[in-house]
Amino acid sequence: xxxxxxxxxxxxxxxxxxxxxxxxxxxxxxxxxxxxxxxxxxxxxxxxxxxxxxxxxxxxxxxxxxxxxxxxxxxxxxxxxxxxxxxxxxxxxxxxxxxxxxxxxxxxxxxxxxxxxxxxxxxxxxxxxxxxxxxxxxxxxxxxxxxxxxxxxxxxxxxxxxxxxxxxxxxxxxxxxxxxxxxxxxxxxxxxxxxxxxxxxxxxxxxxxxxxxxxxxxxxxxxxxxxx
Numbered sequence: 001x002x003x004x005x006x007x008x009x010x011x012x013x014x015x016x017x018x019x020x021x022x023x024x025x026x027x028x029x030x031x032x033x034x035x036x037x038x039x040x041x042x043x044x045x046x047x048x049x050x051x052x053x054x055x056x057x058x059x060x061x062x063x064x065x066x067x068x069x070x071x072x073x074x075x076x077x078x079x080x081x082x083x084x085x086x087x088x089x090x091x092x093x094x095x096x097x098x099x100x101x102x103x104x105x106x107x108x109x110x111x112x113x114x115x116x117x118x119x120x121x122x123x124x125x126x127x128x129x130x131x132x133x134x135x136x137x138x139x140x141x142x143x144x145x146x147x148x149x150x151x152x153x154x155x156x157x158x159x160x161x162x163x164x165x166x167x168x169x170x171x172x173x174x175x176x177x178x179x180x181x182x183x184x185x186x187x188x189x190x191x192x193x194x195x196x197x198x199x200x201x202x203x204x205x206x207x208x209x210x211x212x213x214x215x216x217x218x219x220x221x222x223x224x225x226x227x228x
Contacts, residue, residue: 001027002066005047009034014095015051017116017192022102023066050080051098058085058094060101068107081105099146113146117192120147124159174227177219179212 006015009032016030031040031047048063061080062071074081083105085097099114112120120141127137138152147155169176183205184195198205 001029001046002049002063003043003047004028004030004049004051005044006030006032006051006053008032008053011051011053011091011094014091014116015098018095018098018102018114019049021110022106022108053094058097059083060085060098062101062105067105070107071105074104096144096146103146109146109148111148111151112188113142113148115145115147120151120155121159121162124155125162128159128163170227175223177216177228179216181208181212183208 012030050061052059060083064079071081083101095114141147182194183198
């Protein structure tokens with residue numbers, strides 16, 4: 001368990017997602033100026049990552065215990081490796097730079113890159129609608145988000161299936177259903193949906209599915225005569 005000391009509360013979600021992705025299995029708490037004083041004082045001593053964001057740049061200090069050997073050429077101050085994130089003036093640039101920094105510090109990359117809180121296929125689907133070729137979509141998303149070749153291929157395949165399905169939708173006289181199944185074998189690194197590990201919460205799955213079926217029966221009677 002360790003804490004991340006962050007000086008901007010509006011970056012908490014992105015920092016939390018990315019740090020947890022690079023350090024799976026760790027219990028991580030992000031401390032911000034909005035954290036209660038008692039909690040902050042209790043956990044700040046365990047902050048192995050410190051991120052300071054200023055108007056035109058940012059700095060991240062990562063404790064040596066969290067770093068791979070490849071970090072040795074980075075300046076080290078009192079057991080913390082110091083990374084200077086230049087030109088980090090907006091959230092998108094910050095996410096890119098924090099991803100590259102954590103990747104350098106750990107020696108790892110993430111299959112979905114620095115994507116957090118958005119379905120990758122949504123990006124790809126919109127680009128397909130705008131007329132982009134597959135090669136252009138792959139290059140844009142790889143350059144911007146560092147998505148792996150494998151996941152780009154998977155995402156594009158799904159986006160094309162979505163496009164085919166949605167082309168026959170009855171927008172005026174029909175209706176669509178969203179069925180949420182919040183039990184997952186694992187949680188995708190980019191995911192912000194409600195989900196629970198099947199190994200822990202699977203005992204509720206059958207009851208949940210029974211409720212979903214009841215709700216489907218109700219919706220079908222309410223929407224009778226309309227096109228699904």
